[in-house]
Amino acid sequence: MSDKIPVTVLTGYLGAGKTTLLNRILTEPHGKKFAVIVNEFGEIGIDNDLVVGADEEVFEMNNGCICCTVRGDLIRIIEGLMKRKGKFDAIIVETTGLADPAPVAQTFFVDEDVSARARLDAVVTVVDARWLKDQLKDAPEVKNQIAFADVIILNKIDLVSADELANAEKSIRAINAYATIHKTTRSSVPLDAVLGKNAFDLDRILDIAPEFLEDVHVHHDEAIQSVALTVPGDIDPEKFMPWINEFTQKEGPNILRCKGILSFKDENKRFVFQGVHMILDGDLQRDWKPEETRQSKMVFIGHQLNRAAIEKAVEACRA
Amino acid sequence: MSEPQQESLTQRVVPIEAGTHVIRAQFLGEDPTLALADGRILTGAAGAFVSPHGDAAILVAACNGIILLTGGDDGKVIATSPGGASETLGDEKGRWIDALAIGPSGDIAWSTGKKVVARDGKGERKEWTAPSTAQGLIFAPKGYRLAISHYNGVSLWFPNTEGVPEVREWKGSHLDVTLSPDGRFLVTSMQENMLHGWRLADGKDMRMSGYPSKTRSFSWSHDGHWLATSGADAAIIWPFKDKEGPMGKAPRECGVRHSKVSSVAFHPRALVVAIGYEDSCILLCRLTDGAELLVRPTTKEGGKVTSMGWNRTGNRMIFGTEEGAAGVLTLP
Numbered sequence: 001m002s003d004k005i006p007v008t009v010l011t012g013y014l015g016a017g018k019t020t021l022l023n024r025i026l027t028e029p030h031g032k033k034f035a036v037i038v039n040e041f042g043e044i045g046i047d048n049d050l051v052v053g054a055d056e057e058v059f060e061m062n063n064g065c066i067c068c069t070v071r072g073d074l075i076r077i078i079e080g081l082m083k084r085k086g087k088f089d090a091i092i093v094e095t096t097g098l099a100d101p102a103p104v105a106q107t108f109f110v111d112e113d114v115s116a117r118a119r120l121d122a123v124v125t126v127v128d129a130r131w132l133k134d135q136l137k138d139a140p141e142v143k144n145q146i147a148f149a150d151v152i153i154l155n156k157i158d159l160v161s162a163d164e165l166a167n168a169e170k171s172i173r174a175i176n177a178y179a180t181i182h183k184t185t186r187s188s189v190p191l192d193a194v195l196g197k198n199a200f201d202l203d204r205i206l207d208i209a210p211e212f213l214e215d216v217h218v219h220h221d222e223a224i225q226s227v228a229l230t231v232p233g234d235i236d237p238e239k240f241m242p243w244i245n246e247f248t249q250k251e252g253p254n255i256l257r258c259k260g261i262l263s264f265k266d267e268n269k270r271f272v273f274q275g276v277h278m279i280l281d282g283d284l285q286r287d288w289k290p291e292e293t294r295q296s297k298m299v300f301i302g303h304q305l306n307r308a309a310i311e312k313a314v315e316a317c318r319a
Numbered sequence: 320m321s322e323p324q325q326e327s328l329t330q331r332v333v334p335i336e337a338g339t340h341v342i343r344a345q346f347l348g349e350d351p352t353l354a355l356a357d358g359r360i361l362t363g364a365a366g367a368f369v370s371p372h373g374d375a376a377i378l379v380a381a382c383n384g385i386i387l388l389t390g391g392d393d394g395k396v397i398a399t400s401p402g403g404a405s406e407t408l409g410d411e412k413g414r415w416i417d418a419l420a421i422g423p424s425g426d427i428a429w430s431t432g433k434k435v436v437a438r439d440g441k442g443e444r445k446e447w448t449a450p451s452t453a454q455g456l457i458f459a460p461k462g463y464r465l466a467i468s469h470y471n472g473v474s475l476w477f478p479n480t481e482g483v484p485e486v487r488e489w490k491g492s493h494l495d496v497t498l499s500p501d502g503r504f505l506v507t508s509m510q511e512n513m514l515h516g517w518r519l520a521d522g523k524d525m526r527m528s529g530y531p532s533k534t535r536s537f538s539w540s541h542d543g544h545w546l547a548t549s550g551a552d553a554a555i556i557w558p559f560k561d562k563e564g565p566m567g568k569a570p571r572e573c574g575v576r577h578s579k580v581s582s583v584a585f586h587p588r589a590l591v592v593a594i595g596y597e598d599s600c601i602l603l604c605r606l607t608d609g610a611e612l613l614v615r616p617t618t619k620e621g622g623k624v625t626s627m628g629w630n631r632t633g634n635r636m637i638f639g640t641e642e643g644a645a646g647v648l649t650l651p
Contacts, residue, residue, distance in 0.1 A: 052415065053415075055433075057451055057470065059470055059491075059510065061491075061511060062511050070510075072451070072452065072454075075510075076417065076452070077415075080376075080378050083340045083342065083376060083378065084392075085340070111510075112533075113532075113533065
């Protein structure tokens with residue numbers, strides 16, 4: 001598990017500052033070697049790292065799941081990179097500005113060869129503070145990229161007023177209540193803000209969520225929203241697993257991402273899951289610490305999610 | 320569960336210290352030869368190697384016993400002859416070489432992304448752009464014709480004709496491709512853990528499913544009647560003797576173990592298949608009665624068997640693993 005290579009996916013609309021961020025990551029002194037998968041050669045200049053060109057080929061899987069798409073080129077590239085094990089410590093995938101992050105993320109769950117060797121560390125989305133308002137109206141990609149993010153770099157804040165910045169942050173929160181937001185100029189963030197996030201370790205992320213929940217109700221006009229739940233006490237896996245499977249099968253096309261940490265009845269370990277559309281991946285992880293409150297937290301981000309129905313269904317899964 | 324007692328050939332294996340991921344294990348002439356991911360090609364005397372790709376990695380390799388063709392992440396396609404002399408036959412300027420093939424009369428082909436290049440024995444090059452990345456290449460057993468697997472099907476390209484290649488369509492992502500030695504059947508492995516086949520005469524489709532993982536290794540028996548495949552807890556061997564191919568027939572399962580098969584290689588003269596597993600074990604299995612012989616026991620650090628190859632007469636076999644274990648078996 002721990003020797004899987006961490007993969008950071010870098011998304012962001014055209015001109016948001018993705019390449020600046022990438023160059024920053026690569027040139028900072030960190031003693032790490034990266035394999036970088038890019039779409040346009042030439043814009044980044046590094047001697048030490050392995051740079052691979054990609055074609056962003058999105059393939060549908062014939063597994064009866066209409067929204068299940070993967071990046072065929074990524075599967076092949078990672079297979080190739082794994083032959084050079086030891087030559088790099090982490091992989092960074094840069095997507096084009098217009099890319100939907102779903103196929104990239106799903107590749108790490110769906111393809112068994114990839115998931116055996118690499119794990120999605122985090123989706124990092126760079127957002128242009130100045131143009132966000134317009135882009136949310138005109139560019140559906142931007143919403144998707146924000147919805148998928150674990151970490152959001154709200155960039156070019158020197159070009160907006162304090163009010164505009166607050167509004168930009170509000171718009172982001174309306175779509176994605178749990179991502180960590182870093183406000184930057186020139187994509188200037190410390191390396192540890194974007195790398196080594198271990199998106200599976202959701203503690204911190206899910207802890208942020210509740211305080212934003214009230215805000216979320218204000219933005220009914222947003223097509224994508226988050227539904228975050230906290231359930232005290234234990235959950236009955238016999239009830240929860242069938243429900244989450246059925247729910248993601250039925251609502252898969254509408255669910256962009258979901259994540260959760262669950263306290264299962266008679267289980268000393270925490271059950272952690274995450275998913276993209278219909279694809280779910282879950283595992284028992286570390287023990288509950290004595291000082292921790294046994295409770296379950298989960299977040300669903302997607303289109304037309306029925307908050308009341310989800311709350312009711314999860315409530316019914318309590319042990 | 321303990322595995323049945325097998326007769327063992329382990330004493331007849333001479334190990335080779337490859338030290339890194341073995342991309343291809345084959346005989347070049349009579350020399351055991353290993354193409355390694357770090358760019359080295361071990362061939363000839365013990366410890367001898369050449370590095371025609373310099374510091375670059377070898378990603379793919381093919382061998383017909385006369386040349387070893389390697390494709391690197393430097394974009395180069397290099398042919399190495401017995402003795403280690405090498406010649407650069409293609410240079411894609413740093414774009415990764417995704418697939419390679421050697422034809423029956425020494426023609427070669429390679430691909431990078433959608434670009435497919437065929438180079439005939441005289442050195443004349445032809446190019447074709449596939450509809451999506453060319454994942455696998457194989458030459459037809461006769462004539463100058465190349466099968467190219469890609470998303471949603473396989474294209475059959477005659478490099479010396481101007482016409483549009485014929486396409487055999489089937490929805491999904493096709494990985495590796497192979498043709499039966501008589502040229503009647505075309506088979507691909509797919510992203511969805513199954514094989515797809517076509518009878519070329521009439522384009523009839525065949526689905527071969529039930530694999531728990533992807534098939535990444537194929538091998539035809541010397542008589543062309545059987546196709547051994549990796550991807551399950553046994554070598555799955557499909558019958559192709561009849562006109563209908565494997566349709567309506569169950570495959571043979573050889574060497575059932577608690578580990579997935581990662582590599583298969585039929586003996587060049589007998590119905591015996593070498594089966595390499597993800598746990599680094601290797602067995603020889605006789606198709607007629609299922610008898611098994613142990614070639615290499617499982618070792619903790621051995622790694623998945625990535626490639627195996629027989630010499631021309633079939634008295635020696637070379638193998639290599641992901642973790643750099645390798646060796647040569649000499650049969651009694």
